[in-house]
Every structure is written in structure tokens, then in C-alpha cells.
Amino acid sequence: MESYDFLLDLAIILISTKLLGLVTKRFQMPQVVGALLAGLIFGPAVLNILKETDFINKTSEIGVIVLMFTAGLETDVKELKKTGKASAIIALIGVIVPFLGGYVIAAIYNTRIGSDASASVFLQNMFIGVILTATSVSITVETLKEIGKLNTRAGNAILGAALIDDILGIIALTIVTSLADTSVKLSKILLLIISFFLLTAVIGFIFHYLFGLYIKRCKGDKRRFVIVAFAFCLVLSYLADEVFGVADITGAFMAGLIISTLPRSNYIASRFNTLSYIFLSPIFFASIGLKVVLPAMTGQIIIFSLLLLFLAILTKIVGCGIGAKLCGYTNQESMQIGCGMISRGEVALIIANKGAALGLLSSVFFGPIIITVIITTVISPIFLKLAFRSKKGMVLETTNSLVEDYNEMGRME
Numbered sequence: 001m002e003s004y005d006f007l008l009d010l011a012i013i014l015i016s017t018k019l020l021g022l023v024t025k026r027f028q029m030p031q032v033v034g035a036l037l038a039g040l041i042f043g044p045a046v047l048n049i050l051k052e053t054d055f056i057n058k059t060s061e062i063g064v065i066v067l068m069f070t071a072g073l074e075t076d077v078k079e080l081k082k083t084g085k086a087s088a089i090i091a092l093i094g095v096i097v098p099f100l101g102g103y104v105i106a107a108i109y110n111t112r113i114g115s116d117a118s119a120s121v122f123l124q125n126m127f128i129g130v131i132l133t134a135t136s137v138s139i140t141v142e143t144l145k146e147i148g149k150l151n152t153r154a155g156n157a158i159l160g161a162a163l164i165d166d167i168l169g170i171i172a173l174t175i176v177t178s179l180a181d182t183s184v185k186l187s188k189i190l191l192l193i194i195s196f197f198l199l200t201a202v203i204g205f206i207f208h209y210l211f212g213l214y215i216k217r218c219k220g221d222k223r224r225f226v227i228v229a230f231a232f233c234l235v236l237s238y239l240a241d242e243v244f245g246v247a248d249i250t251g252a253f254m255a256g257l258i259i260s261t262l263p264r265s266n267y268i269a270s271r272f273n274t275l276s277y278i279f280l281s282p283i284f285f286a287s288i289g290l291k292v293v294l295p296a297m298t299g300q301i302i303i304f305s306l307l308l309l310f311l312a313i314l315t316k317i318v319g320c321g322i323g324a325k326l327c328g329y330t331n332q333e334s335m336q337i338g339c340g341m342i343s344r345g346e347v348a349l350i351i352a353n354k355g356a357a358l359g360l361l362s363s364v365f366f367g368p369i370i371i372t373v374i375i376t377t378v379i380s381p382i383f384l385k386l387a388f389r390s391k392k393g394m395v396l397e398t399t400n401s402l403v404e405d406y407n408e409m410g411r412m413e
Contacts, residue, residue: 005053006055009056010283012042012049013038014278016038016041016042018282019034020041021034028385029381030142032142032143032146033382036289036378038282039286039287039290039292041289042286043291043292044290044292045292052287052291057287059280059284063276063284063287064138064346065233067138067280067281067284068137069230070256071159072256073259073268074260075260077260077261079151079156080159080160083153085327086160086324086329087161088160088161089323091168091320092323093319093323094133094323095169097318097322099129100129101132101314102129102130102312103125105307106129109304123176124360124362127176130169130176134165134344134348135342136343136348136377136380137249139285139381140380142281143381144158153333154337154340157324161320161323161337163250166249169347171186171193173351173354176360177360189245192245193244193246196240196246199244204254207258211262222264222267223271225267226272229259232255232259233251236251237251237255239251293370294367296367308368308369309371317338317342320334321334322334324337336384336387343376343377343381344372344376349373352369
């Protein structure tokens with residue numbers, strides 16, 4: 001008999017993410033924090049009401065694709081070009097510093113905790129370093145959109161650096177896995193990555209020209225533009241992940257960038273923002289929490305977890321902050337960029353699961369990694385909002401909050 005439990009799961013996710021989003025907003029935190037907490041609270045880690053299902057997994061994947069597609073649509077291409085070189089430097093240093101930090105802390109604790117992985121201790125230490133290099137750009141994008149800072153100088157640098165971080169993460173992961181599995185070739189991976197961007201440039205140029213002509217000549221229903229744009233996004237996302245081994249969200253973002261300079265791009269973005277808000281984003285952010293299952297923790301593991309968490313936060317802020325300062329950003333902008341790169345999110349979980357499957361990660365390290373993923377994912381939006389908040393912004397925010405409270409009292413009366 002066919003089950004319709006997914007309908008109830010969907011209703012719980014939509015209501016809980018919205019309610020907890022409003023609660024976190026009340027405490028001057030981004031609403032995305034509430035959505036993440038909803039997944040944690042109702043998932044296996046706490047109440048165990050919701051569980052991962054094929055429906056949630058596939059819908060959440062579409063959710064993050066749409067999120068990155070709209071980010072591309074709303075990005076100022078000229079400003080992004082200006083930050084291109086800086087983003088590369090920020091991403092490079094923001095990968096090297098966490099990698100070294102993760103390797104050192106793992107090397108110190110690996111002999112104390114013990115290991116059941118099949119790979120050497122050296123490779124395990126390297127792999128934990130690779131996990132710390134990860135950045136979940138989707139969390140940062142949603143937060144920047146919510147606080148209206150996506151198209152700022154620092155916002156564009158964060159976006160560019162996070163996308164480059166994904167590419168560098170793939171390369172780092174390939175290097176480590178190739179040491180454990182000789183069938184994995186770094187040269188092949190690099191060739192595929194380069195080929196993806198070359199093909200995207202060619203396809204993007206052709207699509208930009210043809211879609212632009214279609215928009216200019218079409219006098220009918222504008223909703224057709226949305227369908228064509230979404231189909232292009234899905235095709236590019238598929239090619240990125242399935243053919244070239246690049247993250248599908250990179251393909252989605254590139255699709256958004258290609259369309260962003262065309263007429264009606266604002267109309268297309270507004271339609272996807274609505275779809276994302278009412279359906280896709282809540283499922284995606286809740287799904288991150290649903291992936292979390294806390295294992296048993298010993299005293300040594302708890303200490304290691306706290307140190308790993310501290311390093312995960314510090315190395316991203318310091319590494320990306322140094323890169324930003326070298327590129328001429330102010331102290332405040334450097335802090336904003338560093339805070340925007342803290343979140344590990346689903347990216348670190350995917351890397352950790354891959355490492356476990358290849359025998360590169362001991363099961364005793366899963367607890368610390370999950371704790372690091374949870375806390376960095378939840379605090380990153382909070383840190384980011386605080387980093388962008390000026391005194392003037394605080395006064396305006398407080399005033400708006402008081403006005404909202406006054407209006408609410410008036411409606412109650």
C-alpha cells in the first residue's frame with residue numbers, strides 16, 4: 001500500500017521551520033537558524049519525529065539548487081568580477097589554514113583515541129584536515145539575502161571565495177583519496193573541472209544570446225521565461241555533478257549568473273524566491289538537521305570535539321581574514337568574510353561519509369565532526385549578522401522592531 005506519510009512530514013517541516021524562524025528572529029538572529037534547529041529538534045538527534053526519506057533528500061537537493069540559482073540571478077556580475085582575484089586568494093588561504101589546523105589536532109589526538117579505520121594514521125589526519133576546509137555556501141547565501149548584504153563588496157567576496165573553496169575542496173579530497181585508492185587520478189579530476197568551466201562558458205554564451213532574443217520577441221505569458229530558465233539551471237547542475245564531478249550548486253550558480261544580465265531576470269528571480277520561501281528552502285535546511293545522529297561520546301572525545309570546533313571557527317576566520325586583508329579589505333570587511341566562511345553544513349557531512357566509505361575516517365571521529373558541523377552551521381548566520389551590523393543598523397533594526405510591536409498591539413486592540 002502506498003504511504004502518504006511524506007505529506008505529514010512536509011507539513012511538520014513547513015510549520016516548525018517557520019515558527020522557529022520567527023522565534024530566532026525575535027532574538028535578533030537570522031531565521032535560517034530556526035530552520036536548522038527545526039531539523040535538529042524534530043529529527044533523530046532529539047525527538048525523532050522526522051526521519052530522512054527519499055522524498056526529503058531529493059526535494060532538499062532541488063532546494064539548494066534553486067537557492068544557488070537565485071543567488072546567481074541576484075548577483076552583481078560587475079562587482080563579482082572585481083572580487084575575482086581577491087576571492088581566489090581568500091579561498092586559497094581559507095583552505096590551507098583549516099587544513100593545517102585539522103591535521104595538527106588530529107595528529108595530536110589520533111594516538112590517544114585509537115582508530116578502527118583501514119587507512120594509515122597519516123591519511124586519517126589529512127582527511128580530517130580536508131573536512132575542515134569545507135564551506136557550506138548555501139547557509140551563507142540565505143543569511144546574506146535575509147539581511148540584504150548579498151551584493152555588498154564583502155558579500156560578493158564571500159560568494160566567490162566559497163565557490164572557489166568548493167573546487168579547492170574537491171582537489172584536496174582527490175589528493176587524499178588518490179593516496180588511498182590508486183584508481184583515483186588527480187590529473188583527470190583537474191581536467192574535468194577545467195572542462196566544465198570551458199563548456200559552461202560556451203553553453204552560457206549561446207544560451208544568453210538565444211534566450212535574450214526570445215525574451216525580447218516574446219509578448220506573451222512571462223511565466224514561460226521562468227520555465228526555460230529553470231530547465232537551463234537543472235541541465236547545467238546535472239552536467240556539473242554527473243559528468244564533470246563538480247558540485248551541482250556550482251552549475252546552478254553559473255546558470256543564474258548567465259541569466260542575471262538579461263531583461264526579466266528580476267522577474268525570474270522573484271518567482272524562484274517565492275518558490276524557495278514557501279516550499280524548497282524549509283525542506284533543505286531542515287534536512288541538514290535530519291542528517292545528524294549523535295553517537296556515544298567519551299571524555300577524550302568530548303575534549304577533542306571542543307578543540308576541533310574551536311579550530312574550525314578560528315582557522316576560517318583567521319585564514320579568510322588574512323586573505324581579505326592582503327587584498328585590501330578593511331578590518332570589518334575581513335571579519336565579515338571570515339564569518340561568512342565558517343559554516344561547514346551538509347558539505348562536511350558528505351565528505352565525512354565519503355571518507356568513512358573509503359576507510360579514511362575512523363568511526364570514533366564521527367561524533368566530533370557532527371558536533372562541529374552542527375555548531376558551525378548554526379552559529380555562522382549569527383556571527384555573519386553581527387559582523388555586518390553597524391551602530392546605525394542596530395538603531396534602525398531596534399526602531400523597526402518597536403514599530404512592529406506597536407502595530408501588533410494596535411491590531412490586538
